[in-house]
Amino acid sequence: MRERIPTLTSENYVRRVLPPVLTNFDFTMSFMMVMFFVSNPVGTIASGAVSLLYWGIGALIFFIPCVLVVAQLCAWFPVNGSSYNWTHKALGGFWSLFAAVTFWIPGVVAMVSAASIGITIVQSINPHLLVEPWQQGLAVIAILIFACLISLQPLRTFQHVVNFVTPLTYAVVLLLGIAAVVWLLGGHSSATPLLNPATWAITPDNFKLFGIVVLAYLGADVPVIVLGEAKQPEKGYRHFLWGTLAVLGAYFILTMALLVVIGPEAATLSNASILIALERLFGPVVARIAAACLLVFFPLFVALTGSLFARLLMTISADRRLPIGLVRLNKHRVPVNAILTQTAIAIGFTLLLYFVPYVFSMAESANLALEVQVITLSVLVLIWAVSSAFLFISLLVLMKRYPELLKKGLIVPKWLLQTCCYVALIACAVAIVNTLAYNQLAPLINDMMWRVFVGSLTVVCLFVAYFGCVFATTEAAWQDKIHEVESGF
Incomplete structure (x- = not known):
């Protein structure tokens, strides 16, 4: 007898309670x-022209395979939940919940990290703002609260804002590409010797770029969490087709533009290099407009990720795998309890990152915002890599x-899908x-401290995920038992 593909309660529940308002353009x-x-x-950028090679390698062996795998799973199972639902159909039971939690944790980390990157944009405009760690922490919390309020609005209204802001961000990238062309046509030489074969060599000194590139390419399964809507x-x-082309184009254009106009110095200038490049070619007014576009992007990214x-x-709650209260909707048909709970957890994580250092006398560091950003992004890579593995498996x-x-129906041949999974x-x-091997904060912290910070945070998150799954499943089962008992009276 042929085995049937398991279905989840949430597949029908979501379609009943949440309005289908999203288009392919959305x-x-x-x-x-x-x-x-x-x-x-x-x-x-600090590694020179070889960074373009890493962007290509990452796209070829991770991003494009990931996109093809997720697209195939979407074609077969167009429901809410993405990797949670697909893992349940493939592996069932506990592993689907574990995959979902390890998928969700990086989402919370990404919210905090995006807010912290927004702070570095502010600091690139005015270095005298948000200097103290406690100020940075409060700013991150303010962004999280603002994002929470936005995500509580009707999904259709919120999506209109996303559809407006996203092209603005890509317009800044396109403008940088134009700036690079104008720079070269104006008689300037490239700030990076692109024609020197030595600058394209892959060496142990630039192996760390692979982790950065994989981080950038993680998350193809995030937008389709709401595919059921x-x-x-x-x-x-x-x-996926136009989205993938746009993302790849943006990364290559931005990298090339910074290599040509600024050069390896861009790494030390951090996000300010983007604005400096525009100011050199188009003046301060254009640079300020671009800065405004970038500043709008980060709070909205936090809101979109949170939503x-x-x-x-x-x-997951609709399937009784988490407490049932998380399915509660507000008048706009938005999961209000889930959003509020998630925001509270993100704020707690922010307090841990920005205020605990005072206890250990680390808050005097002027680079704390950068350190928090890089460490949290590295933890995100490790946990999200574990979560992404469930897609391919x-x-x-x-x-x-x-x-x-x-x-x-297969969107590509079977052998290609299998190859994508293994690669x-x-x-x-x-x-x-x-x-773990390459310290991205050297010389701010030593290699041992890097591994301790990144490794321990990752292990803690995975343990929390594992035991959280056990507790959540037990709690949901207990609530069901109480409901049965109460129904009997």
Whole structure:
């Protein structure tokens, strides 16, 4: 007898209670916002032209395979929950919840990290603002609260804002590309010797770039968490084509522009290098407008990430895997309890990062914002790499266990999907080792402290995920038991 593909209560529940308001264009814009961070290329510039090579390698062995795998899973199962739902169908039970929690934790980390990157943009405009760690922490909390209020609005209204702000961010990147062309046509030589073969050499000194690149390419399955709220969920995977081209183009254009106009010095200038490049070519007014566009991006990114991952919590709760209170909706049909709970956890994480250092006399460091940003992003790489592995494992298991899925239609040949899974799994493992092995904060902290901070935070998060799954499952089962008992009276 042929084994049936398991279904979850949330698949029908979400479609009943949440309005289908999203279009393919909406998913494209969300994908472009989630997958592109202007700060990521800045961290690779110090290594010179080889950074472009790493962006290409990362795209070839991780990003494109990941996109193809997620698109195939979306085509087969166009429902809310993305990796949580797919892992349940492939591995079932405990592992689906564990995959979901390890998927959700990086979402919270990304919210805090994006807010901290927004602070560095502010500091690049005015170095005298938000100097003290406690000020930075309060600013991050303010961004989180603001993002929470935005994400509590109707999804259609919120998506309109995303659709407006995302093109503005990419317009800044396009303007940087134009700046590089104008710079060269104006008779200036490239700040980086792009024609020197030595600058393209992959060496142990630049291996750390792979971790940065993988981080940038993580998250293709985030926008499709809400695929069940699409007007045409069965066509929801079609946004990947244009979204992928836009993201790849943005990373290559931004990296090339900074290499040409600023050079390796851009790494020391951090995010200010983007504004400096524009100011050199187009003047301070254009640079300030670009800065305003970037400043708007980060709070909205926090709101979008929070909205998506809160719906993941709601989906899991609908399946009685988390306390049922997380499914509560406000008058706009938005999961209010899930959003508030998630925001509270993000604020708690912020307090831990920005205020605990005072206890250990670390708050005097003028680089605390940068250190927090890099460490949290590195932890995000490790946990998200673990979570992403479930995508590839799930697809391999589904293809083997349910051969009838192959008859439903493949977006690419089976052999290519299998190759993508194996290559991406190897890339995840390499990214984990790479992130721990190469200190991205040298010489601010030594290698041992780097491994202690990043490794211990990652282990703590994974332990919390594991025992949180056990506790949440037990709590949900207990609530069901209480309900049964009360119903009997």
